[in-house]
Amino acid sequence: MAERFAREGAKVVCAARSEDLVGEAVKAITRAGGDAIAVTGDAGAEDGARAIVDAGVKAFGRVDTLVNNAGDGGPTRPIQEYTVDDWFYTLNSCLTSSYLCSRFAVPAMIAAGRGAIVNIASMAGRRGLAYRVGYCSAKAGQMGLTYGLALELGRHNITVNAIAPGAVSGDRIDRVIKGQADVRGVDVEKMRESFLERSPLRRMSTPEDISSLAAFLCSDLARNISGQVIPVTAGEPAS
Numbered sequence: 001m002a003e004r005f006a007r008e009g010a011k012v013v014c015a016a017r018s019e020d021l022v023g024e025a026v027k028a029i030t031r032a033g034g035d036a037i038a039v040t041g042d043a044g045a046e047d048g049a050r051a052i053v054d055a056g057v058k059a060f061g062r063v064d065t066l067v068n069n070a071g072d073g074g075p076t077r078p079i080q081e082y083t084v085d086d087w088f089y090t091l092n093s094c095l096t097s098s099y100l101c102s103r104f105a106v107p108a109m110i111a112a113g114r115g116a117i118v119n120i121a122s123m124a125g126r127r128g129l130a131y132r133v134g135y136c137s138a139k140a141g142q143m144g145l146t147y148g149l150a151l152e153l154g155r156h157n158i159t160v161n162a163i164a165p166g167a168v169s170g171d172r173i174d175r176v177i178k179g180q181a182d183v184r185g186v187d188v189e190k191m192r193e194s195f196l197e198r199s200p201l202r203r204m205s206t207p208e209d210i211s212s213l214a215a216f217l218c219s220d221l222a223r224n225i226s227g228q229v230i231p232v233t234a235g236e237p238a239s
Contacts, residue, residue, distance in 0.1 A: 001067060001207070002025045003034075004214070005211075006035070008215050008219070011036070012034065012035070013052060013056040015038075015041060015043060015055075016043075016070070017040065017041070022038035022039065026038040039052050043070040044070065044100065045092075049097065049103070049104050053101065063109065065117075065218045066115070066116070066117045067117075067118045068097065068102065068142070069120045070093065070094070070098075070101075071097065071120075072089070072094070074086055074094075074134045074135050076176065076182070077131055077183060091137065095139075102117055102145070110158075114158065115153070115159070116158070116159045116161075117158065117160045118160075118161055119142045119146050120165070120210065121163065121229060125137075125138070131180065159226035161228045163210055163229075164230065164232070165232045167196075167199075167234075168205045168210060169207075173204065198233075199233060199234035200234070201234040201235045205232050217230075
C-alpha cells in the first residue's frame with residue numbers, strides 16, 4: 001500500500017507497531033526515488049495514533065490522505081472460547097485504530113482544505129465468517145464508521161470510503177484458512193479450495209488489487225465518491 005502511494009507521488013507516513021516492518025517499507029520507497037518516513041506506534045492507542053499524524057504534519061507540512069489499514073485478524077475459535085481479551089484486542093486493532101487515526105487526521109485535513117480517508121474493511125464484515133466473531137464485528141464497524149464520517153465530513157471537502165476485500169493472497173489468508181480448517185476438522189487444501197470456489201474468477205485478489213483501488217479513491221478522479229463500501233472479491237456477489 002505504501003509503495004503504491006509513493007509511486008503515485010504521495011509523501012508517505014509508514015506506521016506500524018513493528019519497527020522492522022516500517023523500516024523495510026521506507027527503504028523500499030526511498031530506493032525507488034519516493035519520499036517516506038517511518039513511525040513506530042500502536043494506531044489502536046490514543047498516544048500512538050496522535051504521534052503518527054503529528055509526525056506526518058511535521059515532516060510534510062500537512063496530512064490530506066489517510067488509509068486505515070492497521071489491524072490484526074485475531075483468533076479463529078468458537079464464540080464460547082472467544083475471550084474478552086480476544087474481543088477487545090481484535091476490535092482495538094482493527095476498529096479503534098481507524099477511529100483514532102481519523103480523529104487526529106481530520107483537523108489536519110480541514111486545515112489542508114481537502115482530505116480522503118479510506119478504511120480497509122473486509123467482506124467478513126458484510127457476510128460474516130464463522131469462528132471469527134471479533135474480526136467480523138470490527139470490520140462491520142469500519143463500514144458504519146465510513147458511512148457516518150462521510151456524512152459528517154463532506155462539508156469539509158473530505159471523502160470517506162471503505163474497501164471490502166474478499167480473500168487476498170498472502171500470509172494472513174493462509175493463517176485464516178489454516179485456522180478454519182483446524183476448527184472444522186477438515187484438510188487445509190480442501191478449505192482453501194472452498195475459498196476459491198466462492199469467486200467466479202477462481203482466484204484470490206492480490207495486495208495490488210486493493211492498493212490500486214485505495215490510490216484511486218484518494219485521487220482527484222474520485223472526488224465525488226464518498227460514503228461507499230466497495231467490494232473486491234474476484235467476482236463474488238457482495239450481498
